[in-house]
Amino acid sequence: MKYWDRKEKLFKYINGVRQFFPLANEQLEIIARLIDKFNPNINSFLDLGCGDGFLGHFIHKLYPASQGVFVDISEEMIKKAQIKDMGHNSEYIVQDFGKHEWFKSISKLKKFDLIISGYSIHHIENNEKQRLYKDIFELLNPNGLFLNLEHVSSPTRILEETFNELFLDNMYDYQKYIGEEKTKEEIKEIYHDPKHKALNKLELVEEQCKWLKKIGFSNVDCYMKIFELALFGGTKTR
Ligand SMILES: C[S@@+](CC[C@H](N)C(=O)[O-])C[C@H]1O[C@@H](n2cnc3c(N)ncnc32)[C@H](O)[C@@H]1O
Secondary structure (H helix, E strand, O other), X not given: OOHHHHHHHHOOOOOHHHHHOOOHHHHHHHHHHHHHHHOOOOOEEEEEOOOOOHHHHHHHHHOOOOEEEEEEOOHHHHHHHHHOOOOOOOEEEEOOOOOOHHHHHHHOOOOEEEEEEEOOHHHOOHHHHHHHHHHHHHHEEEEEEEXXXXXXXXXXXXXXXXXXXXXXXXXXXXXHHOOOOOOHHHHHHHHOOHXXXXXXXXXXXXXXXXHXXXXXXXXXXXXXXXXXEEEEEEEOOO
16 A cells, blocks of 8 residues: 555554654654655564654554564563554564674564664764664665664754754643643753753764765665754665
8 A cells, every 4th residue: 555545544643752742743754755665565674772662563554564673772661562562473672772782683583674763872872873873784684774763963052952942842732732730840840851861862963874874875864854853864775
């Protein structure tokens, strides 16, 4: 079934925390389009840093017969992803992709037509990101596609502030919508929690695209971006 026929059905899918992400529906739309264009026969995919499996389960909606592998460092998140699996017989693996050992365990399994990651790789250092991107290249089948929906850094302080304000406003509107009554100040405090910020090792999307090109990816681009939220990646050949 082509993308257009599935569109309406698919985009009712968005739920939970994603609802306060700016352009969350459009991100899924672009992901679906890119897959359609580059590799419409997805038999196998890997969701890296899967959390509750949001992106992997979305891929299963697009390609119900595909074999999914879900990886996360957190056992708790892997369990959540597993609970939401709709009988696809996927594999769920606890691994830290910040360490090269992850590659050994995954490369034993299979290669992938699609490797997708959502808001996860920015938790590791830049040298680890570069090594991970090489691992990803190795793990892709010919014509395989890598898509990284990611939190990237802002080029200037004022742009960072603009992003923070947009995100906070969205969080505030969303919590009101679901019936909570936190003030803007309370929301700000949660958002700027230094413990959370310390986990972010952000890098510019342009820099990360340069790394991908150097590794050998083709069609490398930032496919869409709204301030610090970027969708970028590349293909193994073509
Ligand atoms: C913000 S959540 C995003 C979850 C999901 N990908 C999504 O798009 O909704 C980030 C996830 O990355 C996982 N993660 C962080 N560092 C990781 C690492 N080094 N190896 C594997 N998973 C990691 C976390 O446990 C968490 O589940």
